[in-house]
Amino acid sequence: MLIPALRKIALPIGLVDKPNHRKVHANSVPLVGGIGIFLATTLTLTLAVPVDEKVLVYKNTFIGVVILLIMGILDDRLDLRASLKFAIQILLAHFIYSQGVKIESLNGLFGIYSLSAWLQYFLTIVIITGVVNAFNLMDGIDGLAAGLALMGFGIFTFLAFVNGQFFTAVVFLTFIGALLAFLRYNLSQNKKIFMGDAGSLMLGFVMVVSGLELIQKAQGTNHISAVTLGVISVLFVPVFDAFRVFRRRIKAGKSPFHADKTHLHHLILMTGLKHKIASVLIVSLMTFISIIGYLSFQFAGLTLSITLMLLVFFIVTTLLQFNEKLNHWKHFIQEMEKPINLN
Amino acid sequence: MSIIKKIAIIGTVGVPANYGGFETLTEHLIEDLGRHHEITVYCSGKKYVNAERQTTFLGAKLIYLPLEANGVQSIIYDSISILHALFYADVLLILGVAGAWLLPFVRLFTNKKIIISIDGIEWKRDKWNLLAKWYLFWAESMAVKYSHIDISDNEAIQDYTAARYGTLSRIIEYGADHTMRIPRNKDAIEKYSFLAKPYAFKVCRIEPENNVHLILEAFDKVEKLPLVLVGNWDKSEYGKKLKSKYLGHPNIEILDPIYDQKQLDMLRSNATLYIHGHSAGGTNPSLVEAMFLGLPILAYGVSYNRVTTENKALYFDSSQELIYHIENLYTVKLRQLGQIMHEIALRRYTWAHIAKKYQLLLDEVNVVQGKSSANAKISSLPYEELLGKGLAHLKTTNTF
Structure with a gap:
């Protein structure tokens, strides 16, 4: 119900995504998905659940979400400076840490358990800002960021049940509902909307903070490793793809933030597949990596399962980069095969 | 020895x-x-x-x-x-x-x-x-x-x-010297009536990269010379579509593949003009064969075809240009062009x-040690050394 109304006001206020050489769409599209998802989840939870202590637990996340949403909308409308956005994200990460949401232990990953206080602080800040940005970078083709978030909240809902956090599970289910509504429009031909930076930053933030909280809640229980693995699975593809892209840009002597067409979805599109199929494939890859991680975890523990997940990701991206190289030479030859008019 | x-x-x-x-x-x-x-x-x-x-x-x-x-x-x-x-x-x-x-x-x-x-x-x-x-x-x-x-x-x-x-x-x-000039005879003219008059000829796989659509589009509009096009029309949707569109056209003769080399040689060696639309794949055997037969060549202007014909044939890159060339053909020019193509083939394309x-x-x-580099030897020196001597630009000679 919200989205059609939001679409109508997006055009007059200029909240639209205009095509450029890096964008894969041809017309201006309203950037109202993020606001839609926010309003839908907030209204649903406010109307359905009495405001009591249970709900107030989420006030920190809510404050963060509101700030990121406003920043995202301003960015979608005015293109904010990258350094300003980054500073706001670090401040938010600091705020979340100060409210007690943090990485306290690696839970046996690489044989490491407890962490010193400054390392806890450092890792929490890096992971929150890293995931928020990684998720933002994934929002390049129809249905991808929302698809990953949908699958992520699905896994989180399961983990919340495992942890006995039933109310948290309901919050995640609300997000799933809002994302399904968003996807209906995002994948539509004539009523298309995008989530914009507002949407992707907000979703990344909700997911990383929720993930950290899930791990914290499971601390001391016997399923802590499984929950840690579940959270890592959800964030795995965006985060390691960002690592891959940054490493590659640095290797090429460019800034890691230099915009180009080398993200996972760009590589898949180069194989000639359509956007929606590319999105489905990436969400399937995330699911496949999660399953591989879970199965190997049953037999060999956290460290080996993460190593295997990395191996799968490495093989897939290596093949796709090989295909990208093929495309590069194909264009080289196509240039050569253009007729030369010497008349 | x-x-x-x-x-x-x-x-x-x-x-x-x-x-x-x-x-x-x-x-x-x-x-x-x-x-x-x-x-x-x-x-x-x-x-x-x-x-x-x-x-x-x-x-x-x-x-x-x-x-x-x-x-x-x-x-x-x-x-x-x-x-x-x-x-x-x-x-x-x-x-x-x-x-x-x-x-x-x-x-x-x-x-x-x-x-x-x-x-x-x-x-x-x-x-x-x-x-x-x-x-x-x-x-x-x-x-x-x-x-x-x-x-x-x-x-x-x-x-x-x-x-x-x-x-x-x-x-x-x-x-290309396995191909032969075969004169037309009465039987052949009876079978292929177009042999009696001048015609343009082309033989190729019916694929977009061979620009079949572009060539047919041009011959659809000109009346000066008919086109005879031999190819595997029924193998792809592209071919079927073109065949149904142009079959029966007064200026276009569509023929299915001919596997008898002599028959094919007879049809092409009596043509007035050879049209070569290939845009990919390097040196095309069909082009060097047409050159060996002394046919004047009107080719798609990609580098492969220009290199094969030593830039001495006629070239087109659009149907308009193809029409222009056909409209402006005259016998003496064609004969000269065929002669030039034949000379190149005799020099370069004999077995x-x-x-x-x-x-x-x-x-x-037997004596080769490693691959010869496409770059000048000097580019193998370290960049710093070249820079010191004011010769840094020679590091990447392949890019200019």
């Missing part, structure tokens, strides 16, 4: 040649090089039934493998051929890259000499699926990196290998000439 060598020719369907360019090449290599060398040719048992098989052909030994020489089976076909040849051959002459995955091992564990023809740019062709493209793209890199000498069939492809691998590929094209180029490579392969 060079020393007698045992040469294995790998990667063709086989001889006697009934099929494509590589098989015709093999047949002529046997004729010319077989006098001085012991040649073995691997043939596809799937294409030669038992009754047709011979143990030798013009003195060359034939070995039949029960596999297809093309498609996915060619990987196994070429690989088994390569492994078998290791037992006796001095030189492996490999035509095509399907078995090139073995070459690093051959180089590492044996002292066999490898000459490989990379055959145009196979991985780019639309007929392959993605996996096949990936394999061929990778196999080409193995072929170029681990052979002693690699062969391209056109300067434009040499440019590509120089850019991709930084090495210098040798150019050897195709011969004796092609075989001689292969002979030179066979002599060279």
Whole structure:
């Protein structure tokens, strides 16, 4: 119900995504998905659940979400400076840490358990800002960021049940509902909307903070490793793809933030597949990596399962980069095969 | 006179040649090089039934493998051929890259000499699926990196290998002197009425990369000269669509494939003009054959065709330009153009000439150490040293 109304006001206020050489769409599209998802989840939870202590637990996340949403909308409308956005994200990460949401232990990953206080602080800040940005970078083709978030909240809902956090599970289910509504429009031909930076930053933030909280809640229980693995699975593809892209840009002597067409979805599109199929494939890859991680975890523990997940990701991206190289030479030859008019 | 060598020719369907360019090449290599060398040719048992098989052909030994020489089976076909040849051959002459995955091992564990023809740019062709493209793209890199000498069939492809691998590929094209000028007779004119008057001719696979649509579009609008176009119309949607659109057109004659070489030679050698629309694939055998027949050539203006015709033919890059050329043709000019094309073919596209180029490579392969670099020697000096001498620009001579 919200989205059609939001679409109508997006055009007059200029909240639209205009095509450029890096964008894969041809017309201006309203950037109202993020606001839609926010309003839908907030209204649903406010109307359905009495405001009591249970709900107030989420006030920190809510404050963060509101700030990121406003920043995202301003960015979608005015293109904010990258350094300003980054500073706001670090401040938010600091705020979340100060409210007690943090990485306290690696839970046996690489044989490491407890962490010193400054390392806890450092890792929490890096992971929150890293995931928020990684998720933002994934929002390049129809249905991808929302698809990953949908699958992520699905896994989180399961983990919340495992942890006995039933109310948290309901919050995640609300997000799933809002994302399904968003996807209906995002994948539509004539009523298309995008989530914009507002949407992707907000979703990344909700997911990383929720993930950290899930791990914290499971601390001391016997399923802590499984929950840690579940959270890592959800964030795995965006985060390691960002690592891959940054490493590659640095290797090429460019800034890691230099915009180009080398993200996972760009590589898949180069194989000639359509956007929606590319999105489905990436969400399937995330699911496949999660399953591989879970199965190997049953037999060999956290460290080996993460190593295997990395191996799968490495093989897939290596093949796709090989295909990208093929495309590069194909264009080289196509240039050569253009007729030369010497008349 | 060079020393007698045992040469294995790998990667063709086989001889006697009934099929494509590589098989015709093999047949002529046997004729010319077989006098001085012991040649073995691997043939596809799937294409030669038992009754047709011979143990030798013009003195060359034939070995039949029960596999297809093309498609996915060619990987196994070429690989088994390569492994078998290791037992006796001095030189492996490999035509095509399907078995090139073995070459690093051959180089590492044996002292066999490898000459490989990379055959145009196979991985780019639309007929392959993605996996096949990936394999061929990778196999080409193995072929170029681990052979002693690699062969391209056109300067434009040499440019590509120089850019991709930084090495210098040798150019050897195709011969065309197996084609013959055959005069038309009464029977032929009865069968093909267009033979009685001047006509333009083209024979090709009916694929978009051969610009069939563009050529038909032009002949749809001109009346000066009719077009006779031979091809596999029924093999693709593209072909079927064009056939149904232009079949029965007063200025366009659509013919299905002709497998009888004499018949084909008769139709093309009596043409007034040869239209060549290929935009891909290096030097096209059909173009050099038309040149050998002394036909005036009107070709699509890509670098491959310009190089093959030494930039002396007529070129088009749109149907408008094609129409312009046809409207402005006159007999004297056509005759001169045909003569020029024939002279080029006599100089460059005879099998004796092609075989001689292969002979030179066979002599060279014994002494060759590594691949010759496509860059100037000076570019191998460290960048800092060149910079110090004010010569840093010479580090990347290939980019300007």
